[in-house]
Amino acid sequence: MYVIIVGAGEVGRSIAANLEDGHDVVVIDRDADVVEELTYSLDVLTIRGDGTDLEILREADLERAELVIACTDNDETNAVVCGAAKAATDVFTVARVRRRTLLETWQGSQGAFGVDFMVCTDLLTARAIFRISGLPSAHDVDTFAGGLVRMAEFDIPTDSPIVDLTVSEADCYDSLTFAAIFRDDEMIVTRGDTHIRAGDRVVVIGSPDSINEFADEVATKPDDAEEVVIVGGSEVGYQAAREFEDHGFRPRLIERDHERAREIAESLPNTMVMESDATNSEFLAREHVGEADVVVAALDSxxxxxxVSLLADRLGVDRTVAIIENPEYADLFETxxxxxxxxxxxxxAEEIIRFTRTDNTEKIAMLEHDRAEVIEIEIGPESVLAGREIVDATDDLPPGVVIGAISRSGDHITPRGSTVIEPGDHVIVFVDATVLDDVLELI
Structure with missing residues (x-):
């Protein structure tokens, strides 16, 4: 696929890095230093210029492009980029925006602005916060097949009952598949005789009920996030509060700015808004923030x-979730x-990248900074999996692949060696990123 990416910030860079091996990628950015750095760090063509300029898009060979991704830090710029591209060709366009209001305008006008698909960063983040908050010890949670299947990545604490068991011994759940283990810097695709150790991160795929049961078994913290405190009235903080409200919660939100606090209070009737500096430990103690089940830190840095997260943890909060803009901080925060x-x-980036996969790819989730992916794919008649038992079909797949779940006509099927995969099935697959392109060609 020939892909033009406008904007080489963290989103654009992440997408370009993911696509460089299997696609022809052009990246456009105004910053000469950024363009020069990308030229030497990634195997992509770079162009310095304004992506809203049709001549710059043509210099990037717009006529050849199958996908244009506008992911600068300015919502309006991204809409204009898509509009300019759409005016000249019938290329598929994707725009990244931060404001939910712009997304709702686009949704209500059936493809306004020349945008074929719009991704709202803050809304996606808010939904991720909500998903993860409900499962103790989970580092990543995602849903597939319309909510029929869930994927989660869990820390295994020292006192977990599955420590030192093999996967076969630990697998006592009705509809759950152990997909992989991340151990220090190693990724292990699980087998029946794989041992689970304390400190491992285990990736499991299955029904929501089985995932919840597994969480109860392995976790050391309660899973009922009844008391939620959100620190920061940023757009992410606001959207997170709204997401919790939509699911019946009554969160508390702390915002320092008077006007922003009043605006949020007027918009979210089921959220208690407190006007204060959340880095004030005396305020946090006075308001019993330490009794919260979850504290979400969504400030501007x-x-x-x-x-805030460290203060909350010191006060006794069960679970802390922090928003980070610099991905290099992720390991530091968790350490x-x-x-x-x-x-x-x-x-x-995860939401956008699926448009570069096969036409049958419904959804993807990237794990451990894209060391692996969990993908939902609709099986076509030409797939190597179609009409075959899993035990036979997987022999034709490279190492590093686990079939985690199957959705068939709205029913969840737990895959076993004798399970026959049929055309039209939606299969949720764990794939080592190093063999991803080969796997996508086969299935």
Whole structure:
């Protein structure tokens, strides 16, 4: 696929890095230093210029492009890029925006602005916060097949009952598949005789009920996130509060700015808005923030989010979730005790990248900074899996692949060796990123 990416920030860079091996990629950015750095760090063509300029798009060979992705840090710029591209060709366009209002305008006008698909960064992040908050010890949670299947990545604490068991011994769940283990810097695609150790991160795929049961078994913290505190009235913080409200929660939100606090209070009737500096430990103690099940740090800097999360943890909060803009901080945050670090740009890149997969790809989730992916694919008649038992079909797939679940006509099927995959099935597959392109060609 020939892909033009406009904007080489974290989102654009992440998408380009993911696509460089299997696609022809052109990246456009105004910043000469960024363009020069990308030229030497990635195997992509780079152009310095304004992506809203049709001549620059033509210089990038717009007529040849199958996909244009506009992911600058300006919503209006991204809409204009898509409009300019659409005016000249019938290329598929994707725009990244931060404001939910712009997304709702686009949704209500059936493809306005020349945008074929719009991704709202803050809304995606808010939904990720909500998904992860409900499962103890989960570092990543995603849903597939319209909610029929869930994927989750869990820390295995020392006192977990599955420590030192093999996968076969630990697999006592009705509809669950152990897909992989991340152990230090190693990724292990699980087999029946794979041993589970304390400190492992285990990726499981299955029905929501089985995932919840597994969470109860392996976790050391309660899974009922009844008391939620959101620190920061940023757009992410606001959208997170709205997401919790939509699911019946009554969160508390702390915002320092008077006008922003009043605006949020007027917009979210089921959210208690408190006007204060959330880095004030005396205020946090006075308001019993330490009794919260979850504290979400959504301030305007990574450093402030780290500070608030550490304060909340010191006060006794069960679970801390921090928003980070710099992906290099993710490991640092979790090393010092933050339960989950969520990068909005990674959430956005994950949503956009699926458009570069095969036509049958419904959804993807990237794990451990794209070391592996979980993909939902509709099986066509030409797939190597079609009409065959899994035990036979997987012999034709490269190592590093686990079939985690099957959705057939709205029913969840737990894959076993004798399960026959039929054309039209939606298969959720764990794939090592190093063999991803080969796997996509086969299935």
């Amino acid at each position: 990574d450093e402030k989010n780290l500070l 010092v005790g933050i339960d989950v670090a969520i990068n909005p740009r990674e959430e956005t």
